[in-house]
Amino acid sequence: MKRLSTRAAGAAAAVVLLTGCGGGAEEPSGAAASTAPGVGEVTTGPDGVQEITVQTQDDYVFVPDSFTVDPGTVRLTVVNVAEEMTHNLEFTQGAGPEEIAEGISLVAPGEEETIEFTVTEPGDHPFECSFHVQLGQVGTMTVRG
Numbered sequence: 001m002k003r004l005s006t007r008a009a010g011a012a013a014a015v016v017l018l019t020g021c022g023g024g025a026e027e028p029s030g031a032a033a034s035t036a037p038g039v040g041e042v043t044t045g046p047d048g049v050q051e052i053t054v055q056t057q058d059d060y061v062f063v064p065d066s067f068t069v070d071p072g073t074v075r076l077t078v079v080n081v082a083e084e085m086t087h088n089l090e091f092t093q094g095a096g097p098e099e100i101a102e103g104i105s106l107v108a109p110g111e112e113e114t115i116e117f118t119v120t121e122p123g124d125h126p127f128e129c130s131f132h133v134q135l136g137q138v139g140t141m142t143v144r145g
């Protein structure tokens with residue numbers, strides 16, 4: 001991936017002095033990729049099922065990497081907006097208060113996959129992309145008590 005530097009050195013420093021240096025808020029915490037509408041928002045579908053969409057892209061993060069649901073049925077979609085990277089989402093075995101056998105074994109670039117499962121135990125249910133867990137691609141679904 002190539003990075004373009006748009007910073008002009010030298011003469012521009014004088015301008016910086018005039019305008020102050022507090023305006024560098026253009027890059028929102030490293031998230032270059034835009035997020036699709038509705039991603040990360042837990043909503044309730046017409047059938048009463050909680051719905052959440054998590055996005056993946058050409059890096060090693062889930063967006064969001066944490067979300068909270070109520071006990072009950074959850075419909076989880078992973079939308080992979082990557083151009084090159086394939087991801088998955090599995091609940092980490094033995095890490096949460098209950099086992100969630102359902103998982104998304106593969107989401108190709110540009111694809112999305114949906115699973116549905118039921119949770120009953122409050123607490124943190126860690127999940128991971130098994131391809132990239134060692135690169136830190138993990139997240140947490142919290143079930144309210």
Ligand SMILES: [Cu+2]
Binds near residue numbers: 086087129130137
């Ligand atoms: Cu991954």
